Amino acid sequence: MDVELRGITKRFGPVVANDNVNMMIRGGEVLGLLGENGAGKSTMMNILSGLYSPDEGEILIDGKPVSFDGPGDGIAAGIGMVHxxxxxxxxxxxxxxxVLGVEPTGPLGYLDLKKARAQVDAINKQYGLHVPADALIEDLPVGIQQRVEILKVLFREADVLILDEPTAVLTPQEVEEFFAIVNSLKEAGKAIVFITHKLHEILAISDRINVLRQGRITGEGDPKTLDEAKLAEMMVGRPVSFTVSKGAGTRGRVMLEMSDVIMLDVTDERLLDHVSLKVHSGEVVGVAGVQGNGQTELVEAITxxxxxxxxxxxxxxxxxTHASVRDRHRRGMAHIPEDRHRDGMISPFTIAENMVLNSYYEPTYTRGMAIDWSAVQETAAKYCLDFDVRTPSVFLPAGNLSGGNQQKMVVARELERQTKLVVASQPTRGLDVGSIEYIHARLIDARDEGDGVLIVSSELDEIMGLADRILxxxxxxxxxxxxxxxxKADRNAVGLAMAGAHQGAAA
Amino acid sequence: MTDGKDLQKVNEDMRKLLARAAFGRGNFEDLFVVPVFAVVAALVLGALIMLATGVDLPTIGRSFVALAVGSAGSLNAVSETLTAAIPLVLAGLGLGLGFRAGLFNIGAEGQLLLGGTAAVVFTFSFPSLPFPILMLFGLLTGALVGAAYASIAGILKATTGAHEVITTIMLNLISIRLLEYILRQPYIQREGRADPVSKSVPDAGQLPRLLDWLDPNLRLHAGVFLMLLAVAFVWWLLFRSKIGFAFRASGANPDAARYAGMRSGLVIVAAMATAGALAGLAGAAQVQGVLGRASPGFSAQMGFDAIALALLGRSHPVGILFAGILFGGLEAGGRQMQVDAGVSIDLISIIQALIIVFIAAPLLVRAIFPWGFRKITKGGKA
Amino acid sequence: MTFLTKTGLAAALLVGSVSAASAFTACQVTDTGGIDDAGFNQTAWKGVQDSIEEYGIEGRFLESQAEADYEANLNSLLGSCDVIVTVGFLMGDATAAAAAANPDQKYSIVDFAYDPTIPNVVGQVYATDQAAFLAGYLAAGMTETGVLGTFGGINIPPVTIFMDGFVHGANHYNSVHGTEVSVLGWNPESKEGLFTGNFDSLDDGRAFAQNLYDEGADIVLPVAGPVGLGSASLANELGTDELKIIGVDADQTQTDPDRAHVYLTSVLKRMDATVQAVIKAAMDDTFEGGLIVGTLENGGVGLAPFGAFEDAVPAELKAEIEEIRAAIIDGSLTIGG
Known part of the structure; x- marks a missing residue:
């Protein structure tokens, strides 16, 4: 099945999310769709799935114009979305x-789970998904859960699969397996739209690439003739540097030392098991690992x-060891939390308020019991300029910012202060190339100013690029x-250690 | 880097970032258009209900005129509206503050009952104190007792995680029975009375009536200043003070508040205590300004009405003030409906409730009157 | 049902008042029980209605939802009423305050006696203990278990005076006949007993009657306005062989016709009669502040007919009750003590 978008334009008030977009999706082909956050990828896909209707332009399926009026119309026409x-x-x-929502039913409307299981197994076999049909979702790892999402759209007989940032939650090994599944789908004649902002992945899996910037298609091409630098330039609109340019650090005194730290959960299981580490001034220490191996707890213990x-x-x-969060912060510890929406910011609060979330009580910002908001606002405006947080005003709710700008706001708040140690957890998760580049440079700046920097990331590339030492x-x-x-660290050796191969050989 | 031009540009950028947004059409619709349409919708539906119960059209018309006249049509009407609004706004401010801090405090009723009772007991215990002192100390006593009672729920939540909805409901039940007991104690019960009613607040302990020189029946009392002061204070507390920032942060995103080093236990207890102080003050203002004594159920469910009020005012002090005046107006106007049009008090309660429902459901109002509003585009920014 | 009739009635009144705005108007403010409480608010309102019928005057009522409404309701009637009747002991303070603020307005209050009296207020009180004494005597003569029960709404004089008379009447029967009938729920000496704490919960009425029944009582006197309707429905379910109810205020076989058969009798408190008398006085310009006391002698209190039990009550007992009534009226029998 082929799907063609012709001259699609979608506006939200004054914002043009998609501007005269033309795109061809063909069966048996993987179309890579690349773009920064806010470039209009999601709008595009929501139009395809029927959630939004375009202001201008048309959608053609196998050459015939169709119109979608609701969220169900896309899947009915064979276009399935994996969110x-x-x-x-x-x-x-x-x-x-x-089968949820399209349950196979027997006479009198009873739920025929046996039939459902048989159908699920058939799809499983056909595409080599290997998902246990009777397992509870909560017991499955994230990578398998994602396959369940794919099963869902295949079960609904989708011929076009839209995969929205599918690798964001996967380990490198899981990404390999995932690509194998994508290839088997392609071979079965399905059309795949692969949305991402990760350049090497799009080059590895796509047959054709479209780049979206500010609502427009700014580049198209064959992955064989493109490279990461060209793609990035199309995406961001200017040349982007990939290798974090960093000189050798000057390693100074020990800033953070953990010795034999144990943390227990409510059932006395060890979340942290005799953890000892040192972070020196002028050094970036990267903590690698597959998510859920204690990195979150490590950061919680330190902060x-x-x-x-x-x-x-x-x-x-x-x-x-027993100091409060505020006390540690006051002593010069900066913390970029792993989930900015949950911990790092308060979406309905203004940017100005978010900029002083953990320092609002300091004399600079207060007069007696009251907060000196004009001082706060001026500081916030300055931080926004310094860290390139793009917003028309510091009085806007932080939730209005794009993901990259939100993260820059959090980083600005943490790094603008006098700091000694920066604890950054997943500092660039979900961000586009431009923002990643910026935040990496700032973290290296902090190191060069003599801070100790501890970076926890599930992106091995990030750790490899930034860290002077990898744990x-x-x-x-x-x-x-x-x-x-x-x-000079061996990428493969690090990957093997992440998978547990180094057990017993602790440093 | 810092030559004059760059500096100028930086200053220009700063100025832009610090410019406030103009008052938008959306705000105008939310604050004014929605309430007006809500009242219209409620009156139409109320009229239909009255018709269905056999009230004739002229009577319905008269009753609506009476609602308007009785709530705002005369000095007496305004006086009654404000008098009814005072305790509601005070208690509503406390609840709104709690909601902002993420605490769903149902306990205003109990805090109000005990606060009011404490104010009565204090004032008749020190009848020799002169006027403003006895009055002010009475109010203070009410606030302190309300705060102490609310703190119980706060401390339970902070230390054991007991949910405040459950604890405050239970504390309400306890306060109701406790009040009946207290009012029977010989020291407190009025002489010569077998029923639970307290001694009276001495004159020096009463909130002076403001308009009795015009007409002795005008009940508006000095509590109206207390109400306005409290609105200003809560606004300052929430939006200007350090602790208020912690309240709001904890309410909007407790994880982020914890990350930012705010102490959740302290925030919970402080917010509950402040809310309780305001509810206690509401009780004190009611007994020192209107009732002159405490009796079982003197709160007349105000502590629960105040929940609706706080939600209607979107937990914003100014919103709560307007919501309180609306509630007060409905109460005073409803009385006039009974007097002038002879409409049953039950029907009046239904119409009052309808007005509140429509105001609380702006989407419903927008759906009923689509031409009154700017069209909302489906979805949002991508 | 009552809601509909009430609204219709109010509307009808309104039309009348518009056509003849200058007519004499009597107004009533109810307490929180409401106008249709099958008790004293309703009985007092009957006095206004009777006056409307007999004297051709206007009448209207205002219902209070909360204590804070009393004063406001009184104020909102100013200027449009010739006499304002307030109902209930709990409105005593509010009525006194309004009377002081508006010395030219005539007021009357049911169930409250001011001491000293107020020049523009007539207090209407009732020697209900006289009638309740007869009811107690009757009940003691009718009980098969030898146990009677009573409970009240709130421990206030207009309520407990019923209970006093009831207990004394039963005791009198004991001393005459040498029986040992006991009354649960009230001790006239210590002034303590069973109270629901409200005048509106029918569930409480049922639960309290159930407790008394469980303790052996087969005749119960609930003194709590509409709360007693809950007790009546329990008696209806158990059957009158198990439990009988004595009504209060009005003849409850009339006000609660669906369960008329459960009422042995009712202790009448003829507020309608006194209210009508006050209205008449106001119309005739003979209104004077002070006190009206309803007694057996002037018909302000009394015992209702025995209804379904007319044949069950022995003629002998009926005669004894008549004798006692006469003795109370001529003063040869003092109740209490």
Missing amino acids: QHFMLVPVFTVAENV GLERVASGKIIFDGEDI VMFEGRIVAEFDNTDG
């Missing part, structure tokens, strides 16, 4: 989730969000350490 955020019921089985059961945490020579976490322990001065 970045899964829409699954955690306490239902795979088969139940797959004081969770209590540790035993062990010691020394910050610039002082014991902070690998597995099941709550630090299982390996690699020297990465001049990027």
Whole structure:
């Protein structure tokens, strides 16, 4: 099945989200759709799935114009969407989730789960998905959950699959397996639209690439003739540097020292298991690992969000094992949290308010019991300019900003202060190339000014590019350490350690 | 880098970032158009209900005129509207503050009952104190007792995680029975009375009536200043003070508040105590300004009405003030409906409730009167 | 049902008042029980209605939803009423305040006696204990278990005076006949007993009657306005062999016709009669502040007919009750003590 978009324009008030977009999607082909956050990718796909109707232009399926009036029309026409955020019921089985809404029923409307399971297994076999039909969603790893989403659209007989940032939640190994599935779908004649902002992935999997910027198609091409630099330039509109340009750091005194730290969960399972590490001034330490191996807890222990059961945490020579969050912050610890929406910002609050979220009580911003809002606003405006947070006003709710600008806001708040240690957790997750480049440069700046920097990331590329030293976490322990001065660490060895191969060989 | 031109550009950019947005059409619609249409919709539906119960058209017309006249049509009407609004606004401010801090405090009723009772007991215990002092100390006592009672729920939540909805509902029940007990104690019960009614607030302890020199029946009392002061104070507390910032942050995103080093336990107890103080003040203002004594159920469910009021005012002090005046107007106007048109008090309650429902559901109002509003585009920014 | 008739009635009144605006107008402010409480608000309103019928005057009522409404309701009637009747002990303070602020307005209050009296207020009080004494005597003569029960709404004099008379009447029967009939729910000496704490919960009425029944009582006197309707429905379910109810205020076989058969009798408190008398006085310009006391002698209180039990009550007992009534009226029998 072929789908063609012709002259699609969609406006939201004064904002033109899609501007005269032409796009061809062919069966048996992977179309890579590349664009920064806010470039109009999601709008485009929502038009295709029938959620929005375009202001101008038309959609043709196999040459015939169609019109979609509601969210159900896209899937009815054979266009299925796999969302970045899964829409699954955690306490239902795979088969139940797959058939949800289109349940096969027997006489008198009883739910024929046996039939559902058989259908799910058939699709499983056909595309090599290997999803256990009777498992509960909540028991499955993220990568498998994603396959359930794919099962859902295949079950609804979609011929066009739109995959919205599918690799954002996967480990490198899972990405390999995922690509295999995409290829088997392609071979079965399905049309795939692969949306991402990761350049190497789009080059690896696509047959054709469209680049979207500010609502317009700004580039088209064959992955064989393109490279990352060209793609990035099309996407951002200017040349982008990929290698983080960093000189050798000057390693100074120990800023953070953890010795034998143990953290327990409510059932006394060890979340952190005898963790010891050091971060020096003028050094970037990267913590690699597949998500869920204790990295979150490590950051919580350092920043004081969770209590540790035993062990010691020394910050610039002082014991902070039992210090409060605010106390650690006041001593010069910056914390870029892993989930900015949950922890790092308050969406309905203004940008100005968010800029002082953890320093509002300081004398600079207060007069007696009151907050000196004009001082706060001026500071916020300055931070916005310094960190390139693009907003028309500091009085707008932070939730109105694009993801990249929100993260820059958080980074600005944390790094503009006098800091000694920067703890950055997933600092560039979900961001576009331009913002990633910017934030990386700022983290290196912090190192060069003499801060210790601890970066936790599930993006191995990020760790490899930034860190002077790499620690690998597995099941709550630090299982390996690699020297990465001049990027000399062995990528494969790090990947193996992440998978647990280094067990017992802790540094 | 810092030559004059660059500096000028930076200043220009700063100025742009610091420019406030103009008052938009959307705000205007939300604040004025929606309430007006809501009242219209409620009156139409109310008229239909009256018709269905056998009230004739002229009577319906008269009753609506009476509603308007009785709420705002005369000095007495305005006096009654404001008098009814005072305790509602005070208690509503406390609840709104709690909502802002993420606390769904249902306990204003109990805090109001005990606060009001404490104010009565204090004033008749020190009858020798001169006028403004006794009055002010009475109000203060009410606020302190309300705060202390609300703190129980706050401390339980902060230390054990007990949900405030449950604890405050239970504390309400306790306060109702406790009040009946307290009012029977010989020291408190009025002499010569077997029923639970307290001694009277001495004159020096009363909030002075403001308009009795015009007409002794005008009940408006000095509590109206207290109400306005409280609106200003809560606005300052929420939007200008340090602790208010922590309240709002904890309410909007508790995870982010924790990340930012705000102490959730402290915020919970402080917010509950402030809310309780305002509810206690509402009770004190009612007994010192209107009732002159405490009796079982003197709160007349105001603590619960105040929940609707706080939600209607979107937990904003100024919104709560207007919502309180609306509630007060409905009460005073409803009385006039009964007097002038002889409409049953039950029907009046239905119409009052309808007005509140429509105001609380702006989307419903927009759906009923589509021509009154700018069209909303489906979806949003991509 | 009552809601509809009430609204219709109010509307009809309104039309009347518009056509003859200058007519004499009597107004009533109810307490929180409401106009259709099958109790004292309704009985007092009957007095206004009777006056409307007999004297051709206008009448209207205002219902209070909360205590804070009393004063406001009184104020909103100013200027349009020749006499304002307030109903209930709890309105005593508000009525006194309004009377002081408006010395030219005539007021009358049911169930409250001011001491000293107020020049523009007539208090209407009732020697209900006289009638309740007869009811207690009757009940003691009718009980099969030897146990009677009573409970009140709130512990206030207009309520407890019923209970006093009831207990004393039963005791009198004991001393005459040498029986040992006991009354649960009220102790006239310590002034303590069973109270629901409200005048509106029918569920409470049912629960309190159930408790008394469980303790052996087969005749119960609820003194709590509409709360007693809950007790009546329990008696209806159990059957009158198990439980009988004595009504209060009005003849409840009339006000609660669906369950008329459960009422042994009712202790009448003829507020309609006194209200009508006050209205008449105001019309005739003989209105004077002070006190009206309803007694057996002037018909202000009394015992209703025995209804379904007319044949069940022995003629002997009926005669004894008549004798006692006469003795109370001529003063040869003092009740209480």
